[in-house]
Amino acid sequence: MRRHPGKAVLVFSATLGLLGLVEAANIVVRGAWSWTIGSGDLQAGPGSELVGTYESLPDQATMNVTGAGQGAWRVDAQRIDSHWHADFILNIRRTGSGRGPGTVSGGTAYLTITTMTQAFVTGSGNRSGIPLQEQLRGVSVSIPVATYATMILYTVVDR
Amino acid sequence: MRTWKTLVAGIIVVLGVSGLIFAAATATQTVTMQVAAVCALSTTGNPAALVVADPALGGDTPANPTSNTTYAQYTSTVAAGTTRRLQANWGGTDAAPAGCSLRLTATPAALPNQGASAGQITISSTPTNIVTGIGSCATGTGPANGAQLSYVLSVDNIAALVAGDDHTVTITLTLTDN
Numbered sequence: 243m244r245r246h247p248g249k250a251v252l253v254f255s256a257t258l259g260l261l262g263l264v265e266a267a268n269i270v271v272r273g274a275w276s277w278t279i280g281s282g283d284l285q286a287g288p289g290s291e292l293v294g295t296y297e298s299l300p301d302q303a304t305m306n307v308t309g310a311g312q313g314a315w316r317v318d319a320q321r322i323d324s325h326w327h328a329d330f331i332l333n334i335r336r337t338g339s340g341r342g343p344g345t346v347s348g349g350t351a352y353l354t355i356t357t358m359t360q361a362f363v364t365g366s367g368n369r370s371g372i373p374l375q376e377q378l379r380g381v382s383v384s385i386p387v388a389t390y391a392t393m394i395l396y397t398v399v400d401r
Numbered sequence: 402m403r404t405w406k407t408l409v410a411g412i413i414v415v416l417g418v419s420g421l422i423f424a425a426a427t428a429t430q431t432v433t434m435q436v437a438a439v440c441a442l443s444t445t446g447n448p449a450a451l452v453v454a455d456p457a458l459g460g461d462t463p464a465n466p467t468s469n470t471t472y473a474q475y476t477s478t479v480a481a482g483t484t485r486r487l488q489a490n491w492g493g494t495d496a497a498p499a500g501c502s503l504r505l506t507a508t509p510a511a512l513p514n515q516g517a518s519a520g521q522i523t524i525s526s527t528p529t530n531i532v533t534g535i536g537s538c539a540t541g542t543g544p545a546n547g548a549q550l551s552y553v554l555s556v557d558n559i560a561a562l563v564a565g566d567d568h569t570v571t572i573t574l575t576l577t578d579n
Contacts, residue, residue, distance in 0.1 A: 266426065267426060268426040269426050269427065270428050271428040274430060275430070275431075275433070276431075276433040276435075277434055278434075278437055279435065279436050279437060280438075280439060281437075281476075284439070284441060284476055286542050287441065288441035288442050288474050288476055289441075289443065289474030289475060289539060289541055289546060289547055290476060290541070290542050292439070292476075292478075292539075322429075332432060378434060381436070383477070383478050383539045385436050385537070386436070386480055386481040386537065387436050387437065387438045387479055387481075387537075388480065389436075390436065391433045391434070392431075392432050393429050393430065394429065394431075396427060396428045396429070396430070397425050397427045398425065398426050398428075400425075
């Protein structure tokens with residue numbers, strides 16, 4: 243029986259392709275952060291400045307990476323502003339490792355989220371309940387009274 | 402038939418390999434910060450007593466006693482394009498000693514958004530502007546921070562002065578929206 247080498251390559255490639263389809267990692271982040279800055283945030287009563295830095299709860303948000311199989315992944319983060327003030331500095335960090343068979347590393351120091359994509363954490367396999375904490379800096383009385391909002395876009399990329 | 406098989410396999414390969422290389426999924430989180438209006442005001446204390454004393458020379462009109470040792474300190478945040486004002490008044494039953502009037506000048510520091518003096522006013526029961534154009538600012542909380550309050554007890558009619566006429570009044574300062 244004559245073997246057709248092209249057929250074997252085709253089957254191998256198709257298998258590889260299907261694996262690639264099946265093992266694409268997915269990401270879910272739950273938990274918004276909302277904060278009101280007012281008179282109670284004065285540093286020392288009337289005449290004083292507003293406290294400049296605010297932090298969310300250590301587990302304000304949780305991140306799940308699923309469908310990764312045994313594969314390695316990276317989560318990138320960026321800011322998409324709807325109405326934001328240029329003085330605000332938004333930071334995020336990972337305050338725990340979550341649970342699951344996979345691993346997660348990096349991201350334990352605050353990372354300033356900008357409008358440009360940048361790497362936040364890396365890992366492999368499935369990992370859920372990774373706690374995230376946010377920090378806002380740059381608050382002062384020079385920020386006009388208004389409601390400011392931005393969206394953090396997390397993107398999981400297979401490595 | 403073989404062509405179809407090749408085509409299907411090829412699509413799977415392309416999709417799969419692209420999945421391996423470019424697989425990316427996204428999630429979002431919303432961060433909302435509300436900067437609320439802050440309107441906080443205090444003073445550094447009470448002015449010294451204003452006492453009409455003997456003139457240096459007999460026959461002269463007594464000098465107007467003054468006190469400028471106190472400050473109004475405020476923190477204000479306003480919406481873009483809006484300002485506040487600082488007003489002063491006393492109660493409906495308050496009055497200066499006979500023959501006198503109580504006058505006040507508030508002088509804010511020449512710093513951004515701390516407002517401008519409205520000049521000297523005569524205190525009455527009607528709230529009157531003493532600083533206008535206050536934007537988003539924090540005057541500071543040091544002993545000489547804020548709008549300096551200069552009180553003058555003006556001797557308007559010496560013939561109406563009554564020895565021993567002693568008045569204690571309460572001045573209300575109000576930081577209010579325009």
